Amino acid sequence: MQTATVESEKSRKRSGNLRRRQLVDRIATVAIFGAVILAIVPLVLILADIVIKAAPVMSFGFLTNLPKASPFSPDQGISNAIIGSFVMVGFASLIAIPIGVGAGIFLSEWAEMRFAWVASFTNDVLAEFPSIVIGIFVFVIIVLATHSFSGYAGGFALAVIMIPIVARTTEESLKLVPNSYREASMALGVSRWRTITRIVLSTGRGGLVTGVLLAVARVMGETAPLLLTALGSTLAFRTLSQPTESLSLLIYFYGTSAYKTWQAQAWGAALVLVVIVLALNISVRALTRGKFITGGD
Amino acid sequence: MKLAEMEQTDKGANFENRGAVRPFQTQPKLETRNLKAFFGKTEAIKGISLAIPDRKITAIIGPSGCGKSTFLRCLNRMHELVQRAHTEGEVNLDGANIYGPGVDAVAVRRKIGMVFQKPNPFPTMSIYDNVAAGLKLNGVRNRKRLDEAVERSLKLAFLWEETKDRLKEPGSGLSGGQQQRLCIARALAVEPEVILMDEPCSALDPNATSRIEQMMVELENEYTIVIVTHNMQQAARVADYTAFFYLGQMIEYEETDKLFENPKMELTERYITGKFG
Amino acid sequence: MDMGLEKLTNLVLEMASLSEKSVSTSIEAYSTGKNLSAEIKTWSDELGKMQDEVADLSIELLARYQPVASDLRFIQSSLEISYGFFRFGRYAYDIAEVLEMFGNLSDCDHSEVDITAKTTKEMIRMSIDAFAKRDVELAKNIGKLDDFVDEKYREHISKTLKDPSIGLKCALSATLVLRYLERISDHSAYIGDSVLYIVSGERNPMK
Numbered sequence: 001m002q003t004a005t006v007e008s009e010k011s012r013k014r015s016g017n018l019r020r021r022q023l024v025d026r027i028a029t030v031a032i033f034g035a036v037i038l039a040i041v042p043l044v045l046i047l048a049d050i051v052i053k054a055a056p057v058m059s060f061g062f063l064t065n066l067p068k069a070s071p072f073s074p075d076q077g078i079s080n081a082i083i084g085s086f087v088m089v090g091f092a093s094l095i096a097i098p099i100g101v102g103a104g105i106f107l108s109e110w111a112e113m114r115f116a117w118v119a120s121f122t123n124d125v126l127a128e129f130p131s132i133v134i135g136i137f138v139f140v141i142i143v144l145a146t147h148s149f150s151g152y153a154g155g156f157a158l159a160v161i162m163i164p165i166v167a168r169t170t171e172e173s174l175k176l177v178p179n180s181y182r183e184a185s186m187a188l189g190v191s192r193w194r195t196i197t198r199i200v201l202s203t204g205r206g207g208l209v210t211g212v213l214l215a216v217a218r219v220m221g222e223t224a225p226l227l228l229t230a231l232g233s234t235l236a237f238r239t240l241s242q243p244t245e246s247l248s249l250l251i252y253f254y255g256t257s258a259y260k261t262w263q264a265q266a267w268g269a270a271l272v273l274v275v276i277v278l279a280l281n282i283s284v285r286a287l288t289r290g291k292f293i294t295g296g297d
Numbered sequence: 298m299k300l301a302e303m304e305q306t307d308k309g310a311n312f313e314n315r316g317a318v319r320p321f322q323t324q325p326k327l328e329t330r331n332l333k334a335f336f337g338k339t340e341a342i343k344g345i346s347l348a349i350p351d352r353k354i355t356a357i358i359g360p361s362g363c364g365k366s367t368f369l370r371c372l373n374r375m376h377e378l379v380q381r382a383h384t385e386g387e388v389n390l391d392g393a394n395i396y397g398p399g400v401d402a403v404a405v406r407r408k409i410g411m412v413f414q415k416p417n418p419f420p421t422m423s424i425y426d427n428v429a430a431g432l433k434l435n436g437v438r439n440r441k442r443l444d445e446a447v448e449r450s451l452k453l454a455f456l457w458e459e460t461k462d463r464l465k466e467p468g469s470g471l472s473g474g475q476q477q478r479l480c481i482a483r484a485l486a487v488e489p490e491v492i493l494m495d496e497p498c499s500a501l502d503p504n505a506t507s508r509i510e511q512m513m514v515e516l517e518n519e520y521t522i523v524i525v526t527h528n529m530q531q532a533a534r535v536a537d538y539t540a541f542f543y544l545g546q547m548i549e550y551e552e553t554d555k556l557f558e559n560p561k562m563e564l565t566e567r568y569i570t571g572k573f574g
Numbered sequence: 575m576d577m578g579l580e581k582l583t584n585l586v587l588e589m590a591s592l593s594e595k596s597v598s599t600s601i602e603a604y605s606t607g608k609n610l611s612a613e614i615k616t617w618s619d620e621l622g623k624m625q626d627e628v629a630d631l632s633i634e635l636l637a638r639y640q641p642v643a644s645d646l647r648f649i650q651s652s653l654e655i656s657y658g659f660f661r662f663g664r665y666a667y668d669i670a671e672v673l674e675m676f677g678n679l680s681d682c683d684h685s686e687v688d689i690t691a692k693t694t695k696e697m698i699r700m701s702i703d704a705f706a707k708r709d710v711e712l713a714k715n716i717g718k719l720d721d722f723v724d725e726k727y728r729e730h731i732s733k734t735l736k737d738p739s740i741g742l743k744c745a746l747s748a749t750l751v752l753r754y755l756e757r758i759s760d761h762s763a764y765i766g767d768s769v770l771y772i773v774s775g776e777r778n779p780m781k
Contacts, residue, residue, distance in 0.1 A: 112380045180417040184480070187375060188431035188487055189407030198434055202421045530640050557642040559775025569642045571575070 047274070054271035057264045063272070067234045067250075071259035078269050081250040083237040084151065085273075088230060088244060089219055091155030096162035097212055103163065104170020104211075109196055111175075120171070127164035134160050135225030143229055151240030154230025158219040165215040173207020174200055210284050217280035221273060223248040247273045318550045319348035320538055325389075326351040326521040327372060327409075327491060332386035334367050334376055341367045343545040344386065349491075349538075354513060354522045356536030356553065358529055360573060364545040365525045369493050372523065373409035374402040390491070407435070410489035414496040416476035418468035418483070425464040427479055431487035446486045454482035455512050474505025478512070485516075492516070494524040498531065510535050529569055533557050541565045575639045582631050582652050586659070589624045590702040592617055593662035597698060597758060600666040601691040604673055604751055607680050611670035614663075621663035628656035647775060651768040655705060658761040658768075662698065665754040672750050682744035687751050690726045693719055694755045694762070701765035710773050716766035717778075723759040727752045 065077025103123065110116050138157040143149055177200050185195040201208065223246075226232070232249040233242065247269050254266035317328050325348035334342035342364045349355045357365040370376040371384050374395060387394045395405045418427045426433070428447045437443060447464070451457040456478045460471075468479050477497060484492055494513075498506040513522055513535050526532050532539050533553060540550040541564070549556060549565045560566045567573050596617045603610040632649045635641060641649060673679065697719050704713040730752050734745045767778040 178417070180413060180415060181419060183375065183378070183411075184413065184417045184419070184483075185430070185434065186378060186403075187373065187406055187411035187413075188434065188483065189403055189405075189410075190431065190434040191403050194434050199419060199430075203419065205421075529642065533640075533642065558646060560643050566643045570645050 050267060050271050050274060053264070053267040057268040058271065062265070062268055066236055067245075069234065071257070071261045076261070076265060078247070078250055078265065078272070080233065080235065080237050081245045081247045081269060082272065084230070084233070084245040085220060085247045085276075087237065087240065088151050088155040088158060088226075088246060089216055091152070091240060092158035092162055092219060093212070093216060095156065095159035096166055096215065099159075100163045100166025100211075100215070101170050101208065103167035104174065104208075105196060105201070107167060107171040108174035109192075109200070123164045123167050126160075127168060131157075131161055131222055132224040132228075135228035138225065139228040148241070149229060149231035149243040151230055151237075151242065151244030154226045154244055154246070155240065157225040157229045158222060161219050161222060161225065162215040165218060166211050169211025169214065170204075170208055173204040173211065176207060177203045206287055210287055213280050213284045213287075217277045217284075220277055220280070221248055223252050227252070247276075317346040317348040318540075318547065320551050320555075321348075321350045321353075323350055325349055326391065327523070328387075328389045328392075329368075329372075330387040330389070332368070332371055332384065332388060334364070334371050334384050335382060336379065337381045341545055342371065342384075345542075345545075345547045347540060347547055347550050349521060349523055351521055352517060352519065353537040354517050354524060354535050356532035356539045357523065357525045357542055358527070358532050358539060358569075359542035360568065361527065362544075363542040365542045366495050368542065369411075369495055369523060369525045372491070372493055373406050373411055375406070375411060377402070407431075407487055408489055409491040409493060410484035410487060411493045411495065412477070412481050412484050412497050415500050416473055416480050418471070418476050418479050420467070420469050422468060423465045424460050424468050424471070424479060427468040428482045428486050430483060435487070446488075447482075450482040450486040453485050453512075453516060454478040455508060455515075456482055472505070474501050474508060477501060477505070477509060481509070481512070485520075489520070491521045491523065494522065496526055497524065499527070506531070529557075541568060543568070575635070575641065575645070578631065578635045578639070579645065579648060582628065582635070582649065585624060585628050585631065586652050586656050587702075587706060589621055589628070589656055589659040590705065592624070593621055593659040593666070594695075594698050594702060596621070596663045596666035597669075598695055600669040601687075601695070603670055604679070605684050605688060605691075607673070607678060609670075609673060611667065611674050614667050614670045618663035618667040621660045625656045625660040628652055644772065644775075647772050651772045654768045655765050658701070658765045661761045662758055665758050668754050669751050672747050672754075676743055676747045679744065679747055682748060683740075684748075686726065686730055687748055687755070690723055690752055690755050693723055693726075694759050697723070697759050697762035701762040701769075704766055704769045708769065708773050710770055713766035713769040713773075717763050720759045720763040723756050727756045 061075055062077050063082065064079050065075050066080055067078065068076050103119070107116055107120050107123070135157055138153055138160065142153040142156060146153075181199055181203055182195055185199045186192070190198075226246055226249055230246060230249065231243040232253060233245045235242075235245075237244060251266045251269045251273065254262040254269070257263065257266075317325070317330060319325060319328075327349040328347070330346050331344045332342055332346070333340060333344050345368060357368065359365045367376060372388055374384075376382050376384055384396065386396075388396060390405070390408065394400070395402075395409075418424075419430060422430060425447055428450050429437075429443045432443060432446055437446075448457065448461075451460060456475060459475060460479075468476065471479060477500075481492075481497070498509055501509070510531065513524070516522060517537075524532070524536065536553045538550065539553040539556045541548045541556065541560075541562070543564055549560060549562045551561070556565065557569060560569065596614050599610055599617075600614050602608070603614075632653050635649055639645075697716050700712055700716050700719070703709060704716065730749065734740055734749065771777055
């Protein structure tokens with residue numbers, strides 16, 4: 001009799017615990033969903049705001065026409081900014097991808113070297129550097145030296161920002177390549193360098209492409225370093241050796257101007273920029289969803 | 298008798314300054330002399346001298362951590378790829394020390410191939426490219442030569458019939474046993490003289506295991522094979538000679554049937570009858 | 575595995591004692607003229623069944639555990655040894671049958687058979703002890719006694735051939751019994767060899 005009472009007491013206690021645990025569980029779930037919604041809401045609001053405000057100026061001509069000196073002229077456009085952005089980012093990529101990938105290979109494949117640790121730390125610091133500081137740096141060593149703001153200087157500043165990002169993602173994605181593939185290749189009598197270029201890079205290439213795309217997306221929106229280097233321009237893009245316009249610069253100048261028409265155009269440019277960055281991010285998603293590293297462990 | 302005592306008597310009994318242990322009469326293909334392997338300061342292989350016969354299967358058995366895999370990796374200079382690892386002593390391939398001055402480790406590995414525990418076909422490559430990888434990465438471009446090498450290797454690995462119609466498909470689409478045979482074909486394609494196998498069947502089911510064992514016996518006519526295995530029955534089935542390693546030392550090395558029927562050393566006896574520890 | 579080996583040992587030892595009993599009973603029957611052949615037949619058949627059991631168990635152990643080294647040698651030797659004990663039973667029955675075939679043998683001289691039988695029984699005892707204790711020295715000594723039995727058998731034949739006064743019945747029956755004793759001795763020596771093989775892994779080169 002007595003034992004039975006003790007038993008039922010125990011089970012009651014146990015079910016009490018269970019109920020409390022279930023309650024805590026439910027509260028936590030609700031809290032987490034709430035947090036997610038709070039995080040998404042600003043993004044949705046911003047996007048909606050941009051789309052609404054950009055809508056009046058959006059047209060094919062807006063993308064293909066040049067800016068006009070007067071804010072009241074008809075048929076204004078941002079074509080020079082779109083082209084300038086792409087060309088400068090392209091130029092930056094030409095510099096940053098080989099250097100970044102090379103550095104990433106070094107950080108991943110020679111990780112046992114003491115210097116690799118130093119390089120890795122330096123790379124992390126550089127990745128966290130305020131971009132305006134990089135702008136000033138490039139302003140001093142290129143703009144002042146050449147006595148000219150230029151697209152080259154802008155592209156160079158963007159490259160400096162890109163390098164640590166590319167290096168870090170390259171390192172991470174190559175480290176994900178199982179060591180067994182390196183060993184298999186080495187055991188076939190393949191040299192270390194060929195093993196890296198032909199086996200390791202090819203196995204980790206998905207991660208590599210992702211890193212590059214993320215870096216591109218990141219510098220597409222950079223403004224501060226370009227203010228000190230590319231300066232901006234209202235003329236059609238001709239060469240990188242002259243001051244060059246970019247979407248971010250155009251948004252900055254038009255957005256801070258006194259004219260309603262230019263402000264509206266700033267919104268239009270913002271939409272274009274957001275669409276480009278979103279497209280890059282979505283392609284990264286599409287890439288990473290696929291199995292770019294297989295058979296790993 | 299305690300294990301420690303046994304080690305004492307066993308060691309004293311047989312292996313004092315006798316040079317490389319060689320339970321056969323012919324010229325050895327590979328011969329280690331006082332081979333030592335280190336991880337940092339830890340000595341994993343404590344001076345092993347043994348001779349491996351040409352075109353025979355030699356098995357190395359022993360409990361986990363006895364150094365058998367490390368020993369195997371010393372035989373084609375893979376050990377030194379591990380961080381802070383190094384070797385001492387000699388490994389002679391047809392009488393020439395592969396650790397000698399000026400010897401290129403990459404060239405050594407072309408002569409002494411290796412198959413690993415887990416099947417590891419290159420994930421981004423087709424079946425064909427996997428087999429041809431060793432040749433392609435070493436600069437062979439001749440299509441005809443590649444085709445021939447791929448067919449020959451796949452046939453040797455008993456994989457040709459199963460894959461000849463889908464050579465362009467990824468190697469990772471094959472079953473575990475097929476993948477391992479693909480890896481063996483890949484190793485064979487560079488035409489090595491010696492093939493080292495590091496527990497090649499431990500990730501495979503009995504059926505796949507028996508196919509690989511069958512293949513090894515076929516390959517024996519052309520290649521010298523050294524296999525590390527923790528499956529004693531496997532050693533008993535395929536190997537002509539078997540060495541028993543314990544704590545980085547070689548305890549006994551004999552013709553396989555002798556070792557399994559009548560081991561000389563108490564330690565060997567206890568290990569193979571499962572009375573260890 | 576260890577349990578199986580223990581069971582195998584016990585089974586072989588059981589056969590050992592039954593076969594020893596059969597042999598000594600049959601010799602006793604021969605010497606005293608008692609007809610015990612029915613009893614010995616039962617034991618002999620029993621030994622046959624037990625030998626099958628040993629074989630079954632051995633095969634099972636081989637198939638299940640793929641034993642090696644001393645375990646493998648023990649199982650192989652158990653097969654050989656159990657066959658030896660089975661033979662003991664058969665020869666014991668053969669000896670008992672001699673009495674049945676020839677009828678009353680109380681007039682014959684049993685001295686040679688008695689002496690030889692004593693040695694043969696000694697050899698059986700030794701082979702059983704050697705097996706039970708894994709005693710290599712004891713096992714080696716069995717072979718020496720075997721020479722004595724062989725010698726006795728040969729002696730008897732030549733004596734019988736030279737001396738026609740012994741009488742056909744006595745001569746033939748004693749020859750048969752001595753022949754069976756000689757066979758038993760041989761098998762004892764084989765058991766000794768098997769014990770040697772279990773312990774040292776060496777085969778007797780003299781066999």
